[in-house]
Structures are given as C-alpha cells and as structure tokens.
Amino acid sequence: MRKYPYKHLVELRTKLIVELVLKRKPVRYVEHETAMLVLDVLEALRNKEISPKEASRYFVRIEYIIDLKMAKRMSEDFAQMTAEAMLLDESGTKYGPDIKELKRLSLKVLSR
Numbered sequence: 001m002r003k004y005p006y007k008h009l010v011e012l013r014t015k016l017i018v019e020l021v022l023k024r025k026p027v028r029y030v031e032h033e034t035a036m037l038v039l040d041v042l043e044a045l046r047n048k049e050i051s052p053k054e055a056s057r058y059f060v061r062i063e064y065i066i067d068l069k070m071a072k073r074m075s076e077d078f079a080q081m082t083a084e085a086m087l088l089d090e091s092g093t094k095y096g097p098d099i100k101e102l103k104r105l106s107l108k109v110l111s112r
Helices: 005-023 028-044 052-065 068-073 076-085 099-110
Strands: none
Touching: 005 028, 005 052, 028 052, 028 068, 028 099, 052 076, 052 099, 076 099
C-alpha cells in the first residue's frame, strides 16, 4: 500500500487533465476531471500528504495550459472552482479559499 495514496492520485489525475487539455478533448471531460482533482486535493490536504502551496500549484498549472479558446467554453462554475482552488496556498488567511464553496462547486460540476 502506498504511503501517500491521495498524493499519487492527485499527480496521476493532474497528468490526465494536462493530456486532455493538450489533446483538445471535450471541455466536459476537463471540467469533470478537474472537479475530481479538487476532491482528491482536499483529501490529500486533510491527510497532510501535500502542502497548501503544492495544492495550489496543481490548479495554477491547469489554468496556465488552458488557452483562451477553451476557456471561453468552460462553465462559470468551473472558473469559480479553479479560482478558489488556486488560492489554497492562502488557506487560513482572510484571502484563502472557502473550502465548503470549493466542495460545492466541484460537486456541481460533477453533477452535469
């Protein structure tokens, strides 16, 4: 059994999302996998498998590779979800993410 199972899942899912974006797969796949990534990252944070700074970097990387054409097709919920997730490195400060809202947004994206 892996010592850090969620960290491993986060890394694999991030690679998949990057591949989906670069291969221009349908937006709903990118949104769905990113919503799953949010839940995996939150669990990894809870288990202290990754740091808040590391967690934030996963979402910054995804945002960075999404071009304008793809971004225009993304849902508003997706945009809000990734914006909150990129703030994970600010956890515990007044500028930090609202974890309950982040979970709500990810579940909303997954429900479509």
